[in-house]
Amino acid sequence: MDSSLRARTTKPVGRDGAEPRPADSPAKTSIDFGPLDQRVGYVLRRAQLAVFQDFFSRFEALDIRPAQYSILTVIERNAGLSQTRIADALGIKKTNLVAMIDALEARGLVRREATARDRRAHALSLTADGRLLMRKLHRISADHEQRIVERLGADVYAGLFAPLREIAAMMGDRDEG
Amino acid sequence: MDSSLRARTTKPVGRDGAEPRPADSPAKTSIDFGPLDQRVGYVLRRAQLAVFQDFFSRFEALDIRPAQYSILTVIERNAGLSQTRIADALGIKKTNLVAMIDALEARGLVRREATARDRRAHALSLTADGRLLMRKLHRISADHEQRIVERLGADVYAGLFAPLREIAAMMGDRDEG
DNA sequence: TATTGTTATACTCTATAACTATA
DNA sequence: TATAGTTATAGAGTATAACAATA
Numbered sequence: 001m002d003s004s005l006r007a008r009t010t011k012p013v014g015r016d017g018a019e020p021r022p023a024d025s026p027a028k029t030s031i032d033f034g035p036l037d038q039r040v041g042y043v044l045r046r047a048q049l050a051v052f053q054d055f056f057s058r059f060e061a062l063d064i065r066p067a068q069y070s071i072l073t074v075i076e077r078n079a080g081l082s083q084t085r086i087a088d089a090l091g092i093k094k095t096n097l098v099a100m101i102d103a104l105e106a107r108g109l110v111r112r113e114a115t116a117r118d119r120r121a122h123a124l125s126l127t128a129d130g131r132l133l134m135r136k137l138h139r140i141s142a143d144h145e146q147r148i149v150e151r152l153g154a155d156v157y158a159g160l161f162a163p164l165r166e167i168a169a170m171m172g173d174r175d176e177g
Numbered sequence: 178m179d180s181s182l183r184a185r186t187t188k189p190v191g192r193d194g195a196e197p198r199p200a201d202s203p204a205k206t207s208i209d210f211g212p213l214d215q216r217v218g219y220v221l222r223r224a225q226l227a228v229f230q231d232f233f234s235r236f237e238a239l240d241i242r243p244a245q246y247s248i249l250t251v252i253e254r255n256a257g258l259s260q261t262r263i264a265d266a267l268g269i270k271k272t273n274l275v276a277m278i279d280a281l282e283a284r285g286l287v288r289r290e291a292t293a294r295d296r297r298a299h300a301l302s303l304t305a306d307g308r309l310l311m312r313k314l315h316r317i318s319a320d321h322e323q324r325i326v327e328r329l330g331a332d333v334y335a336g337l338f339a340p341l342r343e344i345a346a347m348m349g350d351r352d353e354g
Numbered sequence: 355t356a357t358t359g360t361t362a363t364a365c366t367c368t369a370t371a372a373c374t375a376t377a
Numbered sequence: 378t379a380t381a382g383t384t385a386t387a388g389a390g391t392a393t394a395a396c397a398a399t400a
Binding site for chain 1: 357358
């Protein structure tokens with residue numbers, strides 16, 4: 001760690017929000033976001049909300065939300081998992097997962113079964129209806145994703161994953177849902 | 178803690194969640210996320226939550242949340258703005274902005290002033306305390322950002338903004354907060 | 355003692371309808 | 378009529394504390 005860290009091609013992050021706005025861009029009609037537009041967290045949030053909104057509208061007819069899709073996917077790929085394990089994997093508190101599983105079970109998509117090994121735990125799995133629904137959901141999800149790939153171009157799209165995973169990992173990464 | 182960083186090479190979007198898992202990666206201990214790890218929305222959400230969590234913990238001592246920081250920043254850079262304009266800019270419903278401004282005003286950070294031009298509207302601005310606090314917040318925000326820059330490298334970092342903005346723009350982009 | 359699932363609770367964020375006072 | 382701010386309300390999402398059954 002020497003001073004070379006400061007000498008980057010990209011200019012160091014501004015110390016405050018005082019980057020001067022060019023005189024030819026009046027704030028009367030267009031709003032100045034100051035440093036927000038140069039913060040990866042802000043841009044990340046805008047992008048994430050936009051993607052989730054599109055996701056949500058595509059899943060709306062099937063009455064499935066993104067969180068439910070992630071739960072169903074993990075159960076589909078890991079049948080027999082306990083609620084605590086699923087909660088940990090998706091970064092959901094087990095206490096909050098209860099009602100979510102309740103809803104999916106009431107709709108006949110998920111099954112809670114007793115296990116012989118640990119009689120406290122529930123082994124979760126998809127019902128036939130659940131598996132059928134997942135086929136539709138995965139198809140919708142892939143269509144949605146394909147639209148992003150086509151918009152960004154395959155290379156730019158593929159290049160997003162590594163840095164985003166690195167950002168998620170460098171912080172706590174206690175949440176994956 | 179978890180297996181979030183399983184480095185998959187990104188490949189064309191699968192039609193469903195049925196990409197077979199290699200036989201050498203048992204699901205007993207590590208959880209299979211299926212298509213989730215290859216969905217930009219999922220990775221985006223994980224990254225965004227991680228960044229906000231770090232943000233939140235840095236701002237915690239000053240009792241400021243990310244949404245409050247974005248509101249304060251916009252007011253700081255655009256003094257005199259109405260609540261409706263701020264709400265639109267940040268993608269917050271004006272009805273939900275009321276309580277947020279109430280809290281900031283009660284803490285003496287923001288001022289609501291009557292305007293002669295339109296007696297229905299409030300012109301918002303920061304108080305002296307508000308401006309003082311913002312200096313600290315911008316410094317914290319810049320430190321947080323610098324950590325990400327150093328972790329990713331300046332080029333990778335800089336390359337994130339364009340595709341993320343494009344993703345935000347290609348969908349509705351009704352939310353910018 | 356520790357853990358699994360659970361209830362109860364609370365706070366934030368988000369969303370809609372309806373009101374008031376202005377325009 | 379329409380708009381700015383507001384109130385009331387309701388639904389998700391997320392957080393902690395505490396409990397019964399089981400390990």
